[in-house]
Amino acid sequence: MRTIEAKVVVLGAQGVGKTSMVVRYVGKMFSHHISPTIGASFFTCRLNVEDTRVKLQVWDTAGQERFRSMAPMYYRNANAALIVFDITQYETFDAMKTWVKELQRNVLEPMVLSVVGNKTDLESRRQVTREEALQYAASIGGNYFESSAVNDEGIEDVFLNTAIGLIRLAQDSLCSSLRIYDLSDPMSPVSSVGNESGVGQNHHSLQMTSVEHAEVERPRLCC
Amino acid sequence: MASKGVCEEKKDADNNEESDVVPDFEPGASLESMLVTTDSFEELEQEMDSSFDERQMKESTTSTISEIQEELNDTTVPEDSSSEQDDKIIENDEVEEIASQLSETSLTSNEDANAAATPVGSLPEEDYWQNPEWKERKKHVFILSAAGKPIYSRYGTEDKLVTIFGVMQALVSFVQTNQDTIRSIHTGNSKFVFLIKGPIILVSVSRTTESVSQLVLQLTYVYNQVVSVLTSSQLNRIYEQRRNYDLRRLLAGAERLIDHLLNFMEREPAFLLGAVKCLPLTPSVRDSITQTIVQTCGKIKNLVFAILLAKSQLITLVRMKKYFIHPADLHLIFNLVNSSESFKASESWTPICLPKFDSSGFLYGHVSYLSDDCQACLLLLTVDRDVFFTLSEAKQKIVEKLRRSNCLEAINESVNRPSYTASQVGVPEMRHFLYKCKSTAQFWSPALEPPYHTTEESQRLLGLYQALHHHLHAASRPLKLLHQQLDKETMLGWVTSGFELYVTFEPLITKHSAINAVNKLLRWIKKEEDRLFILNAPTF
Ligand SMILES: Nc1nc2c(ncn2[C@@H]2O[C@H](COP(=O)(O)OP(=O)(O)OP(=O)(O)O)[C@@H](O)[C@H]2O)c(=O)[nH]1
Numbered sequence A: 001m002r003t004i005e006a007k008v009v010v011l012g013a014q015g016v017g018k019t020s021m022v023v024r025y026v027g028k029m030f031s032h033h034i035s036p037t038i039g040a041s042f043f044t045c046r047l048n049v050e051d052t053r054v055k056l057q058v059w060d061t062a063g064q065e066r067f068r069s070m071a072p073m074y075y076r077n078a079n080a081a082l083i084v085f086d087i088t089q090y091e092t093f094d095a096m097k098t099w100v101k102e103l104q105r106n107v108l109e110p111m112v113l114s115v116v117g118n119k120t121d122l123e124s125r126r127q128v129t130r131e132e133a134l135q136y137a138a139s140i141g142g143n144y145f146e147s148s149a150v151n152d153e154g155i156e157d158v159f160l161n162t163a164i165g166l167i168r169l170a171q172d173s174l175c176s177s178l179r180i181y182d183l184s185d186p187m188s189p190v191s192s193v194g195n196e197s198g199v200g201q202n203h204h205s206l207q208m209t210s211v212e213h214a215e216v217e218r219p220r221l222c223c
Numbered sequence B: 001m002a003s004k005g006v007c008e009e010k011k012d013a014d015n016n017e018e019s020d021v022v023p024d025f026e027p028g029a030s031l032e033s034m035l036v037t038t039d040s041f042e043e044l045e046q047e048m049d050s051s052f053d054e055r056q057m058k059e060s061t062t063s064t065i066s067e068i069q070e071e072l073n074d075t076t077v078p079e080d081s082s083s084e085q086d087d088k089i090i091e092n093d094e095v096e097e098i099a100s101q102l103s104e105t106s107l108t109s110n111e112d113a114n115a116a117a118t119p120v121g122s123l124p125e126e127d128y129w130q131n132p133e134w135k136e137r138k139k140h141v142f143i144l145s146a147a148g149k150p151i152y153s154r155y156g157t158e159d160k161l162v163t164i165f166g167v168m169q170a171l172v173s174f175v176q177t178n179q180d181t182i183r184s185i186h187t188g189n190s191k192f193v194f195l196i197k198g199p200i201i202l203v204s205v206s207r208t209t210e211s212v213s214q215l216v217l218q219l220t221y222v223y224n225q226v227v228s229v230l231t232s233s234q235l236n237r238i239y240e241q242r243r244n245y246d247l248r249r250l251l252a253g254a255e256r257l258i259d260h261l262l263n264f265m266e267r268e269p270a271f272l273l274g275a276v277k278c279l280p281l282t283p284s285v286r287d288s289i290t291q292t293i294v295q296t297c298g299k300i301k302n303l304v305f306a307i308l309l310a311k312s313q314l315i316t317l318v319r320m321k322k323y324f325i326h327p328a329d330l331h332l333i334f335n336l337v338n339s340s341e342s343f344k345a346s347e348s349w350t351p352i353c354l355p356k357f358d359s360s361g362f363l364y365g366h367v368s369y370l371s372d373d374c375q376a377c378l379l380l381l382t383v384d385r386d387v388f389f390t391l392s393e394a395k396q397k398i399v400e401k402l403r404r405s406n407c408l409e410a411i412n413e414s415v416n417r418p419s420y421t422a423s424q425v426g427v428p429e430m431r432h433f434l435y436k437c438k439s440t441a442q443f444w445s446p447a448l449e450p451p452y453h454t455t456e457e458s459q460r461l462l463g464l465y466q467a468l469h470h471h472l473h474a475a476s477r478p479l480k481l482l483h484q485q486l487d488k489e490t491m492l493g494w495v496t497s498g499f500e501l502y503v504t505f506e507p508l509i510t511k512h513s514a515i516n517a518v519n520k521l522l523r524w525i526k527k528e529e530d531r532l533f534i535l536n537a538p539t540f
């Protein structure tokens, strides 16, 4: 079995629900006690897609303006980005676009881009239409997802599709910083290219998430 | 001061009366300290103004952080260059007039009968400061830019208070044109205290009994909190480029840190004392925790501090050789940890500026709780922004080792055990005390028991300590022993070269019994010192 280890960065304006989404996915719960992220929080999770095990190192960044200048530290060498906005706040949609531009300018390697409109449980207060978001995501070659961390809707899809995208990226070997492990010894890091830290492994994952035999042919929401 | 009888001794008076007091011994004292120690309140107050690197490091031109980064090995003794304060208390008719206008309009104007029912958040500006709830607040804190732009208001929305901010800015610049610095204005029962720090102005409007210096100290803490999230260099640069900048954009989300800090200072004697409290642990457990950290992190280059804390109490602190941490910086770290629930969800990696250590730059912190079953928070602070994974791995190892040596359990036990109470000391007339060991900048106090167990009474008690502290440290006439018989309690304050002690007794205790009790207390602290204090200053 092949193992891919990839770095995923979660970006977006303050309060759009980035941490709630990640905690929902990794910890399988929604917490009302989540406070604004300070700097960035690090999570790991794994999922199996057919015969490939995908290990994700997730950097959940803080949306507060004062951490903005730190962002490159977290998105450097990322293989995938989840760029989140709040469907009930139009300005967070604009902020999301700014993040995309910044990534396009600064990350040279190809990456899996996913645009996520969160808080669909607040449909009545929606300010960003699905069409507009879909169109934007298509224009940047990314996928569009809608989710609700409160109701646990759509979040599995976001991570699963990201994993699928990463497998594709690895197969096309377009990306030198994507780490691929040998099947015989899944815990040993293969020569990691472009990994800034020099330490390529993390034995601790807060909670393992396994999506066994996920359907690759899942209906895509976009493109 | 509602004291029935006050008995004072001047600092330099011959100490014949104290012959029955234990000769100078200092429970909790140690030859080396990991904390920057400050002798007295005044010194602390000035200390708060001058950055740590200016005082302790030889070169004030290079920042401490870049010094570490360049691995300079300079061991020259620091020269002390704390600057004289030129602030004055202004007594100027015109200023008083403006001030009384300010207090008229903002805080003490006649109550508007209709305003009572309106919620504070939704009032138009005019009605806002007429709102009784807003006016009733005991202490307002405002931050504004030198140009008068609102930055922060403790209560209410800054937008709705534009006029007040304007008046405050006018006051400051009015006094500045006379080549003076405004420090405080006293009207009725309110004090207006100003602190001008580079491009920003901090104002406290207080109806508490706190002294001007204590309020200035609090404002300095607030300023340091701002620096801690932005760095002073960023702050100065912003205003050099744009005098009219709206700093709220950059501080968005950090107001909660300031709110939390102000509440924290209202319940914690640590700020007043300029000292840190430790989590009580048997010395062997504490040593073993410290050694685990030293051994695991010893080889990691550029790691400046490893700090382990629980419930706003220090468990251990390991530092890079030659570098110390200031209690004021540690208080900001406690505040950050206490107000950031998000650290509990996973490991975090965040820039942190410690204003006393180096106000010009960020350290990077790996912040995490030890484990789900041990709520102690570990911070590994480094000057290298690329070592997250190294530190993450080190943390994992530390936890494994601590678990194996049963230290996690010991920490939990101490965290969950009810704290010592004053009655356990065995002095029946004694209700509560604060003991600060000067040579280590650590303090200890027992749990609050009735009658001080309610929020109101505990705040009143802190107020009594503040007043006692103020009397003992009055710049014009510092005292070494003060015995105050008040209506509801008798307070005794004692400052020696080694410690500061503040004790609350039953109201009717005589001075003689109080001194006997203090002797007994000091002996008790001495007996417990290796559990209550950290007596060494470990380095990597
Ligand atoms: N109704 C609703 N509220 C949500 C949802 N997701 C998050 N929230 C709420 O939105 C607020 C912010 O959530 P966070 O997860 O802290 O947002 P964040 O993007 O991580 O914020 P920063 O860390 O400050 O950048 C919290 O009060 C959450 O409870 C959602 O799907 N629906």
Ligand SMILES: [Mg+2]
Residues within 6 Å of the ligand: A018, A019, A020, A035, A036, A037, A060, A061, A062, A063
């Ligand atoms: Mg967050």
